[in-house]
Amino acid sequence: MTTLINILLNTLAKEYSTPEKTVKNILSLFEEGATVPFIARYRKEVTGAMTDETLREFHGRWLYLVELEKRRIAIVELLKELPDIPASVFSAVEKASSKTELEDIYAPFKKTRKTKADSAIELGLLPFSIALWRDGVALAQQHYEQTKASFKQPLSLAEAKAGASDIIVEKLSQNIHTLQQGKLFLQKEGVLVSKVMRGKKEVGEKFRDYFDYREALKKCPPHRLLALFRGKKESILKLAIESGEALPYPLNNTVNTIPLGFPELKERTPSKEKLAWLEKAWLEKIQPKLESDLLAELKELAEAGAIEVFQNNLKDLLMAAPAGAKRTLALDPGFRNGVKWAAVDEYGQLLDYGVVYPHPPQNKANETQAKLTQAIQVHNIEWLVIGNGTASRETQTLVEDMIQQRSLNCRCVIVSEAGASVYSASPVAIEEFPELDVTIRGAISIARRFQDPLAELVKIDPQAIGVGQYQHDVKANRLGDALSVVVEDCVNAVGVDLNLASVSLLTYVSGLTQRMAQNIVEFREQVGGFSSRMQLKKVKGIGEKAFEQCAGFLRIRGGSEPLDASAVHPESYSVIKGLARSIDLELNALVGNPEGIARLKTAPAAAEQGQYTFQDILQELAKPGRDPRPEFQYASFDEAVNKIEDLQEGMSLEGVVTNVAAFGAFVDLGVHQDGLIHISQLADRFVKDPRDEVRIGEVVKVQVIEVDVQRKRIALKRLK
Structure with missing residues (x-):
């Protein structure tokens, strides 16, 4: 086992161009329970300043390599129990560099049901099949006479030839070289074909672009793959991989180098019989298996792409610019059910709330303005923020008129309300405001999100925020794990105010569990707030290890210790x-x-410090507790454009990026329907990744290039 570990350490060191000793030290930190944020921030001397992303990848790769070796050992033991396994198979197992490759090698030997070849071998036809492969069908009669005495039951020559053919075809379909060459061929030359299922045209209208679709396998992007797999899952589309050839040329050219457990032949031109057997093996066994395997791999690849898009967008959203400690009044707009409002202080604590009815059918605009004006003046409100849902633009017009006519000292902005409704009905919201209606809780969430997006959005399941790409087609547990990592990294990159943070926010701090977070809040309430980080050690459940992991990410402003x-x-x-x-x-x-x-x-003592740690210390001394997030900015929507029907081609507008996908970016223009800047319209040059150009929350200037009111589609071009 020690030798195996050393081999894996060496592999990891080569892959990451890192000394083996460093690899060992990093893995030791993980084994001791250190978190990625802690290692990335406070153990840079050990890691050589690896980023949190690289560290996660590094640790994941280590776990993968360990699992790979365990599976390799298990497969070798399983193969040893089977008869007549060629040495080439064991050699391929030893050389396999991935779990997928290992399983591909082992798959043909996993018997799930009895095959025709198994029955033929039981009848004693293996020697006859070897002779046929070696000498050809021309000598079949001679070999039949020589071997029929070993048959377990009387068989005619035709029956013997049929059984021998079954054995040869299965041996060919199990051959590692054949499978690898066939897979490489399909990956290079294969075409992904999509057809609509019979009778599904009407119910599958949204997939009509793929009713008769063909694309080279190697060119199909992840977002298109997910759309195709969704159509397949809903039984609208049938997917297949076509090669265009009855027998791929790589197999044709290498038939005589294929060891079957039979004697190898060196003839230049394969016999017609061999090619016929190989073609039968390809069409009946190899191609269907490889098609199934490749479709599964493509789905895995597409899911990984979708998760990466979601992770990137979530990070941008969580790290969006906070407006800061501003007294805020949030409005959750609506028509018939009214506009719900909530006022919060600079710390996000609820001050006041209510419901007003400025829009049809009630039309109580004057009463609404009077109530809101009173709340603004009583609570010294600095910002009015409006959720970007139904009636948002109508509410904005009313509020801006009120501010101007009544000379109020505050500003108005429309913000995203994505996730607010999810929060309002969540256990966290119920615990925070058990007596309030869900709609009021939603307004509070909008206000707090404006003040600090990160602190508020951590209360919501990341999958419910809606910044992904086909996220509902991805395995929920895999997506959840990936998104939790993003939230953890963002929370620890920004840092958390120990005297203000909610349990939800504290739970994501390095080294803290939900129980510890709950204990911190309870202790904080008992003592009236923390005055020192060292007080954390008095909190139930937080020992030396937990303190080490969390302390640096928790901030206390105005405490007894400046640092x-x-x-x-x-x-x-x-x-x-x-x-x-x-x-x-x-x-x-x-x-x-x-x-x-x-x-x-330049102090002499500085030379004694670690390079990375000392640089971090200098940065913190220069700007203690600096926030890595950008400055707050907001878009000014065109007052003449309130709904999609108001849009016209050629218009230049300002909007906010709400989502970034592999094919472009979605932009809120204030018309209740996001427009799309296709990747080809993001810049006057080739763009490989839309995130190189725009991020969620960014204010952009765009030009309307097409409007389809019926399909609710808006095509945009970004303006510089």
Whole structure:
């Protein structure tokens, strides 16, 4: 086992161009229970400053390699129990570099049912089939006479030839070389074909683009694959992989190098019989198996692509610019059921709430403006934020008129309300506001999301936020795991205010469980707030290891220790204070002091510190607790454009990117229907990845190039 571990360590070291000792040290940190955010931020000297993404990939690759070797050993043992397995099979197993390749090699030997070849072998026809393969059908009568005495029951020559043919065809279909060559051929030359199922044209109208569709397998992008697989899942489409040849040329050319457990032949031109057997094996066994395998692999690839899109979009959304500690009044608009509103203070605490009815059928606009004006003045509201759902533009017009006519000292903006309704009915929302109606909870969520998207969105299941691409076609557990990783990385990259954070937010902090997070909030309420990070050790369930993992990501502003407001880990406090003394400065005088920090860089004691850790310390001293998120910005929607019917080709508008897919970006123009900037319209040059050009939450200028009101489709071009 030790030898095996060393081999795997060496493999990982080569793949990541990292010294084997470093690989060992990183894996030791994982084994000790260290989290990815902690290792990435506070153990850079060990990792060589690997990013969190690379560390996750690194750890995942290690686990994969261990599983690969375990499966390799298991397959070798299983093959040893079977008769007549050629040495070439064992050689292929030893050389396999992936689990997929291993399973492909082993698949033909996993017997799920008895085949015709099995029956023929039981009848004693194996020697006869070997002779036929070696000498050809011309000598069949002679070999029949020589071997028929070993048959378990009387068989005619025709019956013997049929049984021998079954054996040869199965041996060919089990051959590793044949399977590998066939798979490579289909991957290179195969065409993915989609046809509509009989009688499904009407119910499958949304898939009409794929009713008679063909595309080279190697060119089909992940988002199109997922659309095709969704059609297949809904029994609208039938998928197949066509090669266009009865027998692929690679197999034709290599038939005589195929070891079957039979004698190998070196003839230049394969006999017609051999080619006929090989063609039969290809059409009846090899191609159907490879088609099934490749379709499964394509689905896996497409799912991975969809998950990556969702991860990227979720990260952009979570890391969107916060408006900050602003007193906010949020409106969740509607017509018949009214506009729900909620006012929150700069910390997101509820101040007031209600429902107004400015729109038809009630039309109580004056009453609405009077109530909202009163709330704005009483609570010193700085921002009015409107959810971008039904009646949002009508509500915006009414609010902006109110601000202007009544000379109110606040501003108005429309924001995304995606996920607010999910939060409002969630257990978290019920626990926070058990007495409130779900619609009011939704308005509170909109207000808090405006103040700090990350702190509010962590309360919602990431899969419900709606920034993915065909996410409903992806395995839920796989998607959930991938998205949890994104949330964890974002939360720890930003840091968490220990005295304000919710249980939901604390749960994602490195080293903390939900129970620990709950205990932190309860302790905070008991003592009236934390004044020092060291108090965390008094919280039930948080021992030395948990403290080590979480402390650096938790902030305390205005506490007894200035460094508690920064990302500096407590383990480095004594080092920093010693450095400060070495240049005759108190710590308070060093924080935010450019001159002092410059002196610190050249202090003799600085040379004793690790390069990466010291650089991080200097950055934190310069800007303690800096927020890595961008500055807040918002779009100004055209007042003359309120619905899709108002759009005209050639219009130039401002909008907000709401979603980014592999084929382009969706933009909210304030008409209740997002427009699409196709990837070809994102720039005046080739764009490989839309995220290289735009991100969720970004304000963009666009031109309308096509409007299809009936199909609710808006085509846009990005303007610089």
